[in-house]
Amino acid sequence: MRILHSSDWHLGQHFIGKSRAAEHAAFLRWLVAQINELKVDALLVAGDIFDTATPPSYARELYNQFIVDLQPTGCHLVILGGNHDSPAVLAESKQLLAKLHTSVVPAIPAEPAEQLLILKNSAGQPGCLLGAVPFLRSRDLLQSQAGQSGQQKQQDLQQAIARHYQQLFQLAQQYNQQHRLQLPVVMTGHLTTVGVSQSESVRDIYIGTLEAFSASAFPPADYIALGHIHQAQQLNSSNDIRYSGSPIPLSFDEARQQKLLWLIEFNEQQKTVSPVNIPCFQPLASIKTDIAGLTSAVAQVLTTLPKDSLAPDARLWLELVISSVDGYLSDLQPRVEQLLSELPVELLRLRRERSSSDNSLPQLEQTSLAELAPADVWQARLSNESLDELQQRQLTILHHQVLAQVQDASNNIAKPDGSSL
Incomplete structure (x- = not known):
């Protein structure tokens, strides 16, 4: 058996x-x-x-x-x-x-x-x-x-x-x-x-x-x-x-x-x-680095990926955690995008490394919306309400239904060639 x-x-x-x-x-x-x-x-x-x-x-x-x-x-x-x-x-x-x-x-x-x-x-x-x-x-x-x-x-x-x-x-x-x-x-x-x-x-x-x-x-x-x-x-x-x-x-x-x-x-x-x-069908990576070492850090990760995990047209899904020194640069996003432009990666999340002094800040102020999944935002919103377990469950089911409809619609948006996204 x-x-x-x-x-x-x-x-x-x-x-x-x-x-x-x-x-x-x-x-x-x-x-x-x-x-x-x-x-x-x-x-x-x-x-x-x-x-x-x-x-x-x-x-x-x-x-x-x-x-x-x-x-x-x-x-x-x-x-x-x-x-x-x-x-x-x-x-x-x-x-x-x-x-x-x-x-x-x-x-x-x-x-x-x-x-x-x-x-x-x-x-x-x-x-x-x-x-x-x-x-x-x-x-x-x-x-x-x-x-x-x-x-x-x-x-x-x-x-x-x-x-x-x-x-x-x-x-x-x-x-x-x-x-x-x-x-x-x-x-x-x-x-x-x-x-x-x-x-x-x-x-x-x-x-x-x-x-x-x-x-x-x-x-x-x-x-x-x-x-x-x-x-x-x-x-x-x-x-x-x-x-x-x-x-x-x-x-x-x-x-x-x-x-x-x-x-x-x-x-x-x-x-x-x-x-x-199970083989890797879409590689992901989270890298902590500063601006100076960003390109080499990403290149090093790319060399460690299984040879069959990156097809010729595939791209590594990337999370970058930038050191707190560089994290406050006003032009951080365009700098990072420029450094990554020639590499087979897609930047999904960019955030700065939190220093020990960040502990004094409220949690919502430390976290950007890009770092949160819809379920995270929903749970944070629910936590501010005085609801019993049944009410929370019923509202969460309704939230799942609406979210699924939105996601389903986004997957059926027609591209210029007539196919779906």
Whole structure:
């Protein structure tokens, strides 16, 4: 039985005004080829298929086309909902996709047994039991109780998540006992666990109620495939618990990470897990330098990029952090643009390095709008209002819908040659 663990595709993401559509399309083509080459029986995508609750049409097209392209491989695709995903959007095609060898678990079903999937090997025999756990929303697990402290809410949510996993694991054990089998048990999840390394693009999903779930609270499954954290890593735990991370860097601090998938192989009573490195489809770099050393610093980064990561017409997406001495120059932007004009780079973000004296300034005064994603601005605006969790969630959904419509429209603006941007 061969299983590929992936997560956090974030189809439809915009990165400082740049669409990731080309990168995602390249990744999905590469992924189909890898599934063919490695003879993968099942692909798990542990949440955040889309970047927003209302993904633009081109993101849905990528998703649907991937499922079509995957059909000749015979691979069983399992889609789990994440905190960025709308359960309704994922559920709308669930029944149709079931006919295309695809299982979609957008949220907790009414019956826990519906989350227990039997994955078959290349011979068509049961090869693994999957506890398909999506992002667990507190409202799906708990009833709100008046007068509870924040600490009590956090404890209740921790316990509810742990109970859900234990219940599903027990169902898997019962299945093995009833059928006199010893199938390995794999479980999924979309949450933050204690001790993981995070990046700028990861946002809190249990604001004020759950900072991180304890790895010791997971049941003793043979493998636990997690999503939400964008850096691939294995937890220091008695269980085999891993994050696959995002397939492309979603922020500049992820630029140096080797993006990967985990390949899990069960052979009789043996299990092996190995990384499958994902190629770079669009290089990013963040460079700290002064004006004098800018050209050489950028040139040095260009020489370290994989030879196949820069096509003849491709350009490095660049963030420049200029030293505080040069950061106050009135003509900083034109100077930088002039120095970069002959290099295969595109400057997406220019900011000055903050000195220790900047700590006395309010945070909004330290940060330029160009440094913020739309979600950052939205969260900063929400923080100034006295709203409960439900109101914040409802307003955030509306904000996602409007933002998606704007981004979708910008991707369909016609160019002079008649094609779309």
